[in-house]
Amino acid sequence: MGLTQLNVWLDAIFTTLYPVIVLALMGHFLGNILTGRAKRRFGKEWAWPHHDSHPPALPKFLHFTHVACMFVLGGTGLFIRFNPISRETMQWLHYVAMIIVTVNLVWRLWYAFASRQRDYREFAITKQDIVTAPKVILYYIFVKPSKPHLGKYNVMQKGTYTLFVPLLIIQAITGFMLWRLQFPIIDTSLQQVFAGLIGATGIWLVRTIHYIINWLFIILTTVHVYLSVTEDFPAFLDFFGLGMFDKRSAEKHHGDDHGHGHDDGHAHEPATAYASAEHA
């Protein structure tokens, strides 16, 4: 199969696969409804995992800008590929977002490995994670009612977030190799420079890799958003500075302000069935 056919096959695979994944997530939510998880979480019981601490401001800020830029990058990436409108504006948005994401990535890696808080251990997959991985999977497919709690993130989260790093690095490198804006004075672009090194076919391969990873990010982000909302909605709200919409938070304020006791005291307790469950 030549690169020409590969181009068409990639579109065929990903434009078919993505709706299938969305349908699968809809099916999964149906599972949440049928097993009663959705009612316990989104209903009166508001039974979500309890967290002892809130995410610090900097990771929250980085996460927020990262999410916003990833949506822009995914959307504009597809716009550039399929050209539903003129692509000049899309390219500009794409370039701006990619710079922010690259800066974010460096900042987050510094935070994880070199800052005072250095939280990289929270993402490290341990031997115990691997041993308990089947149980986590069984929980997500509704075979088990809870999943083992080993740390802030479960093994699937750790795997996904760790995978994001090399994917982001590859995407940043390939993205800069495709940078078409002409630099002033030297009157050339990064794409032209790299085309001189690896040839037009090399740039074509780079574009193909960039396109595949773009789809991987779109798929992984979709799954991440779905699981964040359905598995730990309060944490999802908290990460976007919307913690005031967490019912537990509202009740806490209500109690603090008026000194009333709680009829529904368990809202402050760890959710019984999911006391050990972190958001996905």
Add this chain to the structure above:
Amino acid sequence: MVRLHEGIVAAIVAVVVVAVPAVTLGLAAAPSAPTAQAGAAEAATTATAAPKPLPKPVSAAATASAAATRTYDLDFTLPTAGKSGCLVCHGDPNLAKIGVETTSSIYVDVAQLQKSAHAEGTPCTGCHLDFAYTSPHKQIEGGDDWAAAAKLACKNCHKDAFSAYANGMHSPAGKPGQTPDETVKARVAAGKPANVPLCGDCHGGHVIPSMDDTPAMTAQHLTGYDMCGTCHIEAAASYSDYYHGAAYRRGSLDAPSCWDCHGYHEILAVDDRRSPVHPSRLAETCGQAGCHDNVDEQFLEYAELVHGHDALRDANPVFSLTRDTIGRAVETLRSLL
């Protein structure tokens, strides 16, 4: 502003040109009426009764058959050296030509004309060579199709461009030894349009932008689907791959127009070794400034996709399956509703 000539309308004429300036210039209406009616009646007869003849070859169309200063049938003289004379009538937005089946404006937008490349130094008669200044303008005897004459008049100044054009596929010239009529018949017999595109068919008439007019040239860059696609319908429809056709169709300025690959003026067949899209020249064409750098042989494989994207996609089993499945689902839903 324009008063349609009553006699012409009553006779269902082919051409009506009513001139307000006729009054302003003190033109007597009576002498012009018979001329106009006769001309119109003749045109109407031709349009309704006579079988449509093959178009005349255009090779001789741009030759002026009358001096611009010839004696007019009408008793007035327009200042033909400048544009003001013609624009006395043609600057009127309501000026129209009423045909048997269609009515078309023959208004010339002065503002656009002033912005065009020919705003200065080119009088109307520089391009409209074959006019008798009667009202309405009749073909002067021995003249040819006035529109073709105007569209091909560019050759009188743009000699290099015309030479290149005459060497290409769009040239009206036939094979050596062929008469012009034989050339037209041969073209029709080969399934080609009888008429070849003349300069004006691609470049337009009164609004040809100056090369210095960047916005206008930018706008022209995006006119390929209209300029070439009007005749090359299949080629335009199949120009739909990701980074070229699809982007171009949506107005991306960095996407190539037809002539960026196929060349211009000297348009050659794909199998002509001199053509920029001949396989032997593709590396050079794809590697031209502003396009792809360091083009190698493997890269040229992509050329298949430029006009073949839709066909390749249709041949893809996953796409076919998805399309068929969605099609069946839609049909089922329709039948249920």
